[in-house]
Structure formats: structure tokens, C-alpha cells
Amino acid sequence: MARESAQQHVRQSENSAGAERSEPVLHQHTREIQPFGRIAKLPIALAEKTCLDSIELLNQILADSMTLRDLYKKHHWQAAGGTFYQLHLLFDKHFNEQLELVDAIAERIQLLGGISIAMAADVAETTMIPRPPRGREEAPAQLSRLLEAHEIVLKELRTAARLTAEAEDYGTNDLLVSQAIRTNELQVWFIAEHLVDVPLARVDSGTVSAR
Numbered sequence: 001m002a003r004e005s006a007q008q009h010v011r012q013s014e015n016s017a018g019a020e021r022s023e024p025v026l027h028q029h030t031r032e033i034q035p036f037g038r039i040a041k042l043p044i045a046l047a048e049k050t051c052l053d054s055i056e057l058l059n060q061i062l063a064d065s066m067t068l069r070d071l072y073k074k075h076h077w078q079a080a081g082g083t084f085y086q087l088h089l090l091f092d093k094h095f096n097e098q099l100e101l102v103d104a105i106a107e108r109i110q111l112l113g114g115i116s117i118a119m120a121a122d123v124a125e126t127t128m129i130p131r132p133p134r135g136r137e138e139a140p141a142q143l144s145r146l147l148e149a150h151e152i153v154l155k156e157l158r159t160a161a162r163l164t165a166e167a168e169d170y171g172t173n174d175l176l177v178s179q180a181i182r183t184n185e186l187q188v189w190f191i192a193e194h195l196v197d198v199p200l201a202r203v204d205s206g207t208v209s210a211r
């Protein structure tokens with residue numbers, strides 16, 4: 001009897017020892033390994049000051065691009081009216097393109113040794129794009145709001161493109177010019193054309209030329 005219970009005890013402790021080893025170690029909190037604003041320099045043959053300057057420019061563009069990305073999703077969900085279907089699809093297409101851009105900018109910040117802004121509260125504190133209402137807006141107001149947001153981002157992008165070229169941070173410059181500026185410009189075209197006030201079914205008789 002005593003021997004049986006001893007064996008049982010061994011089996012139980014073996015079982016619990018095995019389980020302990022496969023249990024996740026939860027609630028682990030410690031100091032951050034890199035505070036925001038500090039640089040963890042990588043060997044990419046760029047001066048620390050150059051990296052710091054580019055990181056600062058990129059984090060502002062990142063916060064505004066994340067806001068613009070989310071503005072597209074808001075409008076995708078809240079679209080209304082006769083152009084619902086096409087705008088619903090277009091807004092989501094632009095959302096996905098901004099999502100890709102945001103990832104490229106954030107990862108550029110990390111490879112420059114910086115820390116990318118990531119969370120919504122930090123984005124909200126940093127962005128220069130005016131906060132939209134929580135409620136729904138009419139399609140022309142949605143479109144205008146998007147164009148204004150794009151222009152804020154494009155202005156920052158052009159300044160950052162010039163400064164990074166001067167500082168010879170060509171990797172960042174290429175991302176800004178080839179990817180960020182061109183994506184934003186193309187999206188502006190697609191959005192702005194919706195605000196050209198042309199008739200849908202009948203031409204304006206005033207524009208018909210006499211023969």
C-alpha cells in the first residue's frame with residue numbers, strides 16, 4: 001500500500017514537472033531595452049546625426065500616414081449614397097496601399113536604429129491631420145477630407161525628400177520619393193477626379209459646341 005502510494009507520488013511529480021516545463025511564463029514586465037528617441041545604431045555607414053534626423057522626419061510621416069490609412073477605413077465603412085459601391089472599394093484599395101507604405105516607413109525607422117511610433121494613442125498625439133467626427137459624412141466631404149490629409153502628408157514628404165537627399169541618406173530618400181510621394185500623388189488623382197462636377201446622364205447643354 002505504502003509502496004503503491006509512493007509510486008503514485010513519483011508519477012504525479014513526474015507529470016507535474018513535465019507540465020511545468022511546457023507552461024507559458026506569464027506576466028513578465030521589465031524595463032524597455034531601448035527608450036523612444038534613443039538610437040541603436042546599425043553598421044550602415046551613415047552618421048548617427050543623419051540617422052536621428054531621418055528618424056524624426058519619418059516618425060512624423062508615419063503618424064500621419066497611419067491616420068490617413070485609418071481615415072480610409074473609416075470612409076470605407078461609412079460610405080453612403082449613389083457612389084457607395086465604387087467608393088467603398090476604392091477606399092479599401094487605398095487603405096491597403098497606405099498599410100503597405102506604413103510598414104515600409106516603420107521598418108525604415110527601425111533599420112536606421114530608431115523606434116517607430118506604433119500605438120493609436122501615440123499616433124493621435126503626433127499627427128498633424130485634423131481629427132474627423134465619429135459620425136458619418138457625405139461622400140464629397142469624405143473626399144475633401146482625404147485630399148486635405150494627403151496634402152499634409154505630401155508637404156512633409158517633399159520636405160523630408162529634400163533634407164534626406166542633402167544628408168545623403170539615399171535609402172530613406174528613395175523610399176520617400178519612389179514609394180511614398182508617388183503612392184500619395186496617385187491616390188490624390190483617383191480621389192480628386194470624383195469631385196469634378198460633371199453630369200452623369202446628360203451633357204450640360206452649355207458645353208455643346210455649335211456646328
Ligand SMILES: [Fe+2]
Pocket residue numbers: 076092
Ligand atoms: Fe471591408
